[in-house]
Amino acid sequence: VPAGEVLIGEELELLQVAEFQIARYPVTNAQYKRFVQETGHQPPQSWEGGDYPEKQGDHPVIWVNTKDAEAYTIWAGSRLPSFEEWQRAVRGDDDRLFPWGYEVDKPRCNTAELHAGGTTPVGTFSDGVSPFGCYDMLGNVWEWTSTWYDNDDQHFRVVCGGSWYY
Numbered sequence: 508v509p510a511g512e513v514l515i516g517e518e519l520e521l522l523q524v525a526e527f528q529i530a531r532y533p534v535t536n537a538q539y540k541r542f543v544q545e546t547g548h549q550p551p552q553s554w555e556g557g558d559y560p561e562k563q564g565d566h567p568v569i570w571v572n573t574k575d576a577e578a579y580t581i582w583a584g585s586r587l588p589s590f591e592e593w594q595r596a597v598r599g600d601d602d603r604l605f606p607w608g609y610e611v612d613k614p615r616c617n618t619a620e621l622h623a624g625g626t627t628p629v630g631t632f633s634d635g636v637s638p639f640g641c642y643d644m645l646g647n648v649w650e651w652t653s654t655w656y657d658n659d660d661q662h663f664r665v666v667c668g669g670s671w672y673y
Contacts, residue, residue, distance in 0.1 A: 508639045513595040514602045524595045529588050532629040532642050533650065534579060537564035539571070542579050551575070565628040567648040573664050576651040590654035590665045597645070597667075599638025606637035606644050616646030617671045626671050644668050 510526045536559035543550045543557075550557045551570040559568070571579070580586050588596065597606050605611070613620045615635035617627045630642045637644050644650070649666040656665050 508592070508596050511595060511600055513591060513598055515591060515594060522591050524591050527588065527592050527595075528585075529592065529596045529639075529641060530585070531640055533567035533648055534571075535565050535629055536560075536568050539568040539579065540564075542582050546578070546582055548575070548578055548582075563626070566626040567629055567643065569626060569648055571651075573651055587651055587653040590652045590667065593644075593650065593652050593667045596639050596641050597637050601638075603638070606635055606641070616643070616669075618646040618669055619672055621646075621671070623671055647671055649673075 508524075508527055508529060511524060512521050513524055514520065515522050539551070540559060542548060551559075551568060553570040554560075559566075576587060598604070603609055605615075607615050612635075614632075616632050617623050626647055629647070632643065632646070635645060636642050644667075646669050648668070649670050650668045652665045652667060654665040656663055
């Protein structure tokens with residue numbers, strides 16, 4: 508993703524974002540299984556018997572916490588994007604609200620309104636691709652960022668994108 512600007516927050520603060528790389532698709536079960544096999548890392552709790560559900564190798568991996576996500580990105584030679592980078596990848600140069608534009612258009616993503624009842628294969632929603640070619644940035648699964656948020660006594664990691672059940 509080339510360097511550029513992105514509007515962030517309720518006050519719509521304009522931030523500069525340096526050039527960065529981001530995955531085109533969310534991490535799939537099959538990719539994560541390879542990581543688990545090669546490193547001995549604990550599989551997600553949703554995998555019965557240490558394996559993902561049958562015929563879901565091309566679905567995004569779920570039930571991965573921040574430590575799991577960071578371990579995977581290190582193994583893959585990558586890193587989690589910051590919140591600002593993630594927003595830049597979704598919003599492009601015209602600061603659209605959604606990867607495809609400015610209006611809610613539910614058939615372009617897997618959210619609760621679709622009633623899929625679970626994840627869908629990554630890349631299913633080609634009409635929902637971001638300006639920089641990223642798929643499933645809205646819906647299907649929540650996506651971890653490297654950004655921490657502090658509010659009073661709370662300290663938590665920022666997630667983006669929504670999911671199939673939200």
